[in-house]
Amino acid sequence: MTKAVQNPALTPAKVLAYLTPGTSYTGQQIARLAGYSTPEVQKVLAGCVARGMVRQTRDGGHSVYCVPTEEDIRLERERADRYALPTAILLGYDAANRRSRETSHGSTRGFQAVFVSGVIWKPSADARRLSAAMLRWRCCSS
Structure with a gap:
């Protein structure tokens, strides 16, 4: 063997x-x-x-x-x-994002996203009135 x-x-x-x-x-x-x-x-x-x-x-x-x-x-x-990413802390980055978000949400009427603890979507009073009017129109128009 x-x-x-x-x-x-x-x-x-x-x-x-x-x-x-x-x-x-x-x-x-x-x-x-x-x-x-x-x-x-x-x-x-x-x-x-x-x-x-x-x-x-x-x-x-x-x-x-x-x-x-x-x-x-x-x-x-x-x-x-x-192409390395910067290692320094970006100062003012959060503040600039917050200002941008506030100006874009403040300029639009109707549905506005409000970030409150636990609540992601809270429509404004104008949006609630518009929604109610659309529902009445849909119900009454047929």
């Missing part, structure tokens, strides 16, 4: 050793290069993608994996710095 030769455990370092930065590979290609089964390689690649060591894109029905080059990493960092 012969024993089957088992490959040592597959690690991210072993997978990355087979990949050239800037070149795209499918999971099957990487499995063939490493000499492991495709499901084993895909598990390791999923971990590499989660850690940001490898990028994954879709090409039709296949996942394509690529190790980013130094230039790609530099450009991504520059892009992230350029």
Whole structure:
């Protein structure tokens, strides 16, 4: 009886050793290069993608994996710095929103949203009169 030769455990370092930065590979290609089964390689690649060591894109029905080059990493960092959200506290933001809400609600007649604790919608007196008149007109006109 012969024993089957088992490959040592597959690690991210072993997978990355087979990949050239800037070149795209499918999971099957990487499995063939490493000499492991495709499901084993895909598990390791999923971990590499989660850690940001490898990028994954879709090409039709296949996942394509690529190790980013130094230039790609530099450009991504520059892009992230350029579009970063401000970390400072926005002073006056709440007051400006409140003024805008008050002016827009104050300029409209009829139904006005009033935010009181527990009450989301409270029609004004004009709106209640209009609603009653519409109901009377609907009932009496037919």
